[in-house]
Amino acid sequence: MSKVENLASIIDRFGPHLHDEPIGGWSAERKVDKMVPTHCPYCGMQCGMNLLVEKNHVVGVEPRYDFPVNEGRLCPKGVTAYLQTHHPDRLEYPLLKRNGNFERASWDEALDLIVSKFKGLQEKYGKDSIAVYSGSSLTTEKTYLVGKFARLGLQTRYIDYNGRLCMASAAGGNNKAFGIDRAANPWSDIPHAEVLIIAGANCAETFPILNGFLWKQRDNGGVWIVIDPRETPTARQGDLHLQLKPGTDVAVANGILNVLITENLIDQAFIDSRTNDWEAAKTAALNYPPDVAAEISGVPAEKIIQAARLYGRAKTGMIMHARGIEHHSNGTENVLSYINIALATGKIGSEGRGYGTITGQGNGQGGREHGQKADQLPGYRSMLNPEHRKYIAEVWGIDESELPGAGVSAVELFNKMREGEIKGLLSICSNMMVSLPDTNKVRESLEGLEFNVCIDFFMSESARYADVVLPGTTWSEDEGTTTSGEGRVIKINQAIDPPGEARHDWRTLQEIARRMGRGKYFQFESPREIFDELRVASKGGKADYFGITYEKIDKQDGVFWPCPTEESKGTPRLFEERFAHDDGKAKFHAIEYKGAAEKPDEEYPLIFTSGRIVHQYLSGNQTRRIGFLVQQCPEPFVEIHPETAMKYKINDGERVKVISRRGEGIFPALVVKTIRPDTIFIPYHWGEELAANQITNAALDPTSKIPEYKACAARLEKIHTRELPILGEVRKGTSLNEVQKGK
């Protein structure tokens, strides 16, 4: 069983503790042995950076001015990323949970236990009783290997990954509309667009370095239309802010399309020659004149008209979106409704005319292409397509019948653990206790497992539930490729050796497979060998990496896929001549407004939405341990508009209870005019009692199976107790209690 019994002692031993200086302290007398060019481990920008190495230790960072995407620029997470490598919380040997306590074990002991438990469970309950849950902060080599490991190593159908919580709706929408899933344009196209529509993307905090491109566009005289329920730094800096109710994106997008149609700002020639199904989308959009769209979304009709005119009259323009429109039970439709706008105006497929999701995770793009997704095989192939199955079976040297069927999505996977169908779990590169919606249900799922293995380099909130924790490596201790949000395959270089007994994740997976008796499929001696097999496995698929080599990546500062041949330089811009559907055309979709699965009512009158802050990365397993980042924002808060705060008699800084049908939490109120009065917001990077996901709704989009993080119903409750002081150190409460122990 996988319960957490001694939380206090686990935190005491494994953190999160704060660590805030390079190994050996700050020093003016460093003798740097080498400077290793690599990339940031965090978001989908994958900024170039140089790591300073002294005696096999990463001791600092130096801007990498010659990498074209960021030209030296870094966000605070990037600047401090190196501090995680020698962090005192690092796991440096395998751990087994005995009587509720983690005890040091040898690798053999840990691996033997894993294999005997996995074999036992599979004999008793069948192959599919073990699930693999992975992530997209791994290199593409590792994500490919995880997919192969689940299907061939453990022979289970159940594998999925945290990209499901990221941009899955964008992937769903892009595949439906374009027949392929990748940002259509390189970021270098942004400065050439007269108008940008930025929907549900708080670029300033979530993709700080993208702002360099945005401001170049601004310097060129460009305009930003920002669609967001909050006045984020990006919305504040923009020219026009459409501050919609969370969950009403379709109304706004259809409203804009409606104005484009009625004011004849569409590109009929483009529609006729390069798209299908326009009439249906047009008919649907005609039901959303600006006053109807305004009524649903709360955005004044004039602003919708103004946005449509700005975008429609401009020669060039780009639409970019992120999790804000994607994290909905109708996320795919939200995405399609924006794609309709780009297609109707022909603003796609050339310089400054484009569209794209801004992928969040470091390898969110590469990690979704090569088979760690439930229904997917390498190269964006489908588990359900007989031709695709045949090709991959051939590459892997097995009979097609040995390949398991499609599994289920992340949230469904954890439901199956709760329902008892899945008995064992191997998770890697994921912190579900923070990142999955409805935390209380996730805890139940983990506690119900018969055997739970976690590979990580820190003891995450989720690793605490594991029976065995195996120490993995940080990005600075291994090499491999990632694919950034613009589709650029780049190379992560190894700076130092793994500390202690920590092992490269790809070695660990292979070793488990070998001990499961499946070693012949896992004979890789280096990431390069994995990449070479991946190149072949992806060949002829939509995400074709066959022509990409480590050398080409170095030479060209990255390679945009598809890159099918050795001669090819890659494809920075898609759709210049044709879309990826068989007939070469893009598809419009008729989209009707549905709204969130759970709308406010008398009992829960507010709309709850969640998101990110600039100082933390995803589930915070890496960033909540770095002193500088934690000091900027030690704990989550709930943003409340002053009007709403007045109604509930809540003061700024006071702790309040936020309650939904699924759970509740106590958070300090940040009373700000930058949010809608009908909406409250909590950043999600924390776990346990600070998890915003205690509140969220696990309703899924039918296509993408993305959960609805961005809209559910909630209410506020004033706390009538003096036990929770308003200001001062103690106010910072549980999270800082945890982290301050390290100071």
Added chain:
Amino acid sequence: MNETMFIDPQRCIGCRSCVAACRECSTHKGYSMIFVDYIDRSETTATMPTICMHCEEPTCALVCPADAIKQNEDGVVMSALKPRCLDCRNCVNACPFGVPKYNSAMHLQMKCDMCYDRTSEGLKPMCASVCPTGALSFGTFEQIVPLRRTKPVNAHVFGNQSVKTKVYMMLPTDADEVSVDGCGVFEGQISLDGAHVKEESWIDTQVEDSDKSNEF
């Protein structure tokens, strides 16, 4: 050196990357010489970075009894020379921009010297290297100004004191100077008539705790 710093507050996203990067300069021993403030978080997400403005006639040097603060030939105002610094903190109290800080552990005034150790080797200062948006930029007038739609201003008026600086603020095109008339009501202060009190958002206090002190 023809390069200088340009501060473009409208671009600041409050990420404090500059603060983190400033710490990385080996000579600072982990202290940052840059401060980023929320303007008023309850009203807006706007933030503003503060670096040394490198005055043509630096007040900090004028009030230094030990002549410990030197200006180099490029007009960069250096940190106090350790052997001369008397720990008197005149500079800390006199700077109209509130830039120098006193490091009680090291018995030394510390301030931004425009990354002298980097710029003297042809490298950009850390803050301007990493700044995601160009809110802090380092370059020549010709490299930076023609690209922007804002106007470089280096005249500051603090009540009766006028200051010209090596560092430029990028402001709306109708601005000629930055003026603080001394009669405004600031956050957390009570106005002269005692009527108007403006409370600061708790998150401002929390994040800027260290920035608001004159000491490290």
